[in-house]
Amino acid sequence: MAERITPRSEDFGRWYTDLVIQGQLADYSPVKGCMVIRPNGYAIWERMQQVLDNMFKETGHVNAYFPLFIPESFMKKEAEHVEGFAPECAIVTHGGGEKLEEPLYVRPTSETIIWSMYKKWIMSYRDLPILINQWANVVRWEMRTRLFLRTTEFLWQEGHTAHSTFEEAEEETLKILEIYRKFAEEYMAMPVIVGRKSEAEKFAGAKHTYSIEALMQDGKALQAGTSHNLGQNFARAFDVTFQDKDGSVKHVYATSWGVSTRLIGALLLTHGDDSGVVIPPRLAQTQIVVIPIWQEATRQPVFDFTNRVFRQLQDHFSVKLDDRDQYKPGYKFTEWEMVGVPLRIEIGPRDVENNQVMVVRRDNRSKTPVGIDELVTRIEQILTVMQQEMYQRALDFQKANTHRSDNYQEFKRILEEKGGFIEAHWCGSAECEEKIKDETKATIRTIPFQREIEAGNCLICGKDSDDGRVIFAKAY
RNA sequence: CGGGGCGUAGCGCAGUCUGGUUAGCGCGCCUGGUUCGGGACCAGGAGGUCGGAGGUUCGAAUCCUCUCGCCCCGACCA
Structure with missing residues (x-):
């Protein structure tokens, strides 16, 4: 330890890296893109696990463990899913000194393997709901990595639930989202915007994706947790059906949800200062x-x-x-x-x-x-008091860095000069969303649950936007 | 994959352009002593075949060729 931390004002990226390395939260590993989580960092993760695990259990969830390896054929069953993940998967081709008959994917997420099992376990509506969570590691072969924020291998929890109706699945999805919000705000002292993802930003294979979005000290947004209502997509792909009360056979409704060690990054970027890490009392081991x-x-x-x-x-x-x-x-x-x-x-x-x-x-x-x-x-x-004030300070920052704009030129200028969240009107079309992303690198972070109903015109095409504003930002 | 930076002691670096004693410096580490309300000081000590391979040369950390790896910035993503 005992090295100097680069001040935020001098170089924000360096500051973050210094914080992690000097604070001995993590270290670079011999494998590119991977990191070693050191005791100081792992202690934070353990507390996160502890608190979240309790919350999951209080709401009726149980833990289980599914294998790391997923047969290639499973990955290919759900078309959208494989499309979303294929490029970033690690694949094992050899084992026991021989080439495998079927390559094994190192899980980027476990939907496919879990649904193949749920098929065996679900016969009747009496078997539902299934409310399983697992704490596990996953691998995504990212181009560019950053300690805690994006690493090739990371730790997370993934919940996978099965329900007999869409409404129940939707309820579950939102229940978890609320747990995430509560955890972020009350334990991490990190204010978040709760809302729904646009079509372009949602999880591959999901009906709806919801998330909590936080604003970091450098004005960039960070997705801190996601909860998906998967509808019947995975049940159809894996042919998971149940017989309902009325005797009819139906496909099961699914959800999945997760938070990862990325939350540690979020914590650092929210509360850290030039002297190092700051951990809110309720999260400190x-x-x-x-x-x-x-x-x-x-x-x-x-x-x-x-x-x-x-x-x-x-x-x-x-x-x-x-x-x-x-x-x-x-x-x-x-x-x-x-x-x-x-x-x-x-x-x-x-x-x-x-x-x-x-x-x-x-x-x-x-x-x-x-x-x-x-x-x-x-x-x-x-x-x-410290816990409260840390939250309040972060909330003040978030508010001070949330801007409104009804003019695309101005929108660009705000992004350029200040960053932060920008509330703007959007017509709902993927084209306008795409255009903004291409031209400014800002994306729709979320369509907030809590927003004023306000008529306006799309920032790009000028068409009506009657539901209110959505939140744009450059994101991690 | 494109752009930039860098591999010399545990860490941070100098030395490389212009080849030449035993490869230096700071921090850390070890021993002893004095210290202790915001990163203490003194003395002594341990520790490196200079990322790797090949070449040029009487002689290479330094020049040439190849190679491996890492970090940062961009395109993809939680």
Whole structure:
């Protein structure tokens, strides 16, 4: 550690890479496009898993595991699907020293293998719904990769559910979307726009794709989670039918949904600063680091006091004690700031005298002396306020960087000069969407659920757009 | 795949143009001591066949040819 982080103002891309490398969240691997997730980064993922997994289970989902390898023929069953993924798949052609009869795809996602199994498991409406999630790795052979944001192999969860009606599938899709929103906003302290994807942006093979979209500090949008209503497309491809109450045989309705280690990237790009990573309290695996400060003469009293405080904290928070002898306090401050631990507690001789500790917030560096009598309640308070303020700050940023435009020239200028979200009218045609993408690189990030009904004219063709505005942005 | 940058100690780099002692510097690491409220200091020490292969030469990190890999920026994508 101990290297300098490039300031955001100097080079945003470098800053991001520095953050990940210096904060020891991840490291480059010997395999191009892949990364090693180091303990600091994996701790964030573990917390994400923990929180989301609980939310999934609370809503009736169960975990399972499906194989990494998918027969080539499976991939080809769903036409749109294979079209969407074929170019970015890794394919195993040899095994056991021999050429395989049928090549095996390394899963880019598991719809096909899962639906081949669901075919075996589903006979009657009584077998439905199936609400399965899996935590797994997937591989997509991307042209260009970036730590956490886009790597060849990444970790994610993919939920795959089966239902007897379209409405139920739609309900499931939206239920999950709400879980994602809640997780992003309440745990990651990252405000998101919830909405539906345009036809061009939706998942290959889906009826509807919904997503949560977040705005990063550099004004680019990032898709943080997606939930798809797949309709009967996969059931038809894999011939998955069930007999309904009335005796009729129908194809099953499906959903799939996922978030990935990309969320870690989103977290960094939302809250990180020039000193390093900032992790919101509710997501931090280590919430507090205690740093004793002593001189030779004060060593014993400081350590006694520190140990007492530390034990008390341990019962209520996840806390680490940094009593390493070989580093000075300032060095430790810098190091822990790089890693993003939400609170630092400094304990020096003066604090011992006053029977207090110094609590320092990572996000704004504010220092609060806290008497040890009220230690736990005050720290709980500080953590709660910090969580709220981090969210509010991010929300203020999002609002300040959301612009409206009814004029294409102006739209381009905003994109060029400021970036951010742009709310604009769109007629709904793929042509106009495509034109904007080609000319500006901005895409329709989402058609928000929450939008004013407002008549307007398409930015490109001028045709009526009566439902309201959609959100454009350049995206990660 | 196009454009740019780069491979020399664990990390960051200098040396390469103009070939010539034992390949340097900073950080980190090890040992000992003094330190400790925002990246401590002193002393001593370990560590590199210069990405790889071939060639030119009395002599190559340095020149030539080939090759491998990485990072950044663009086209594709979560």
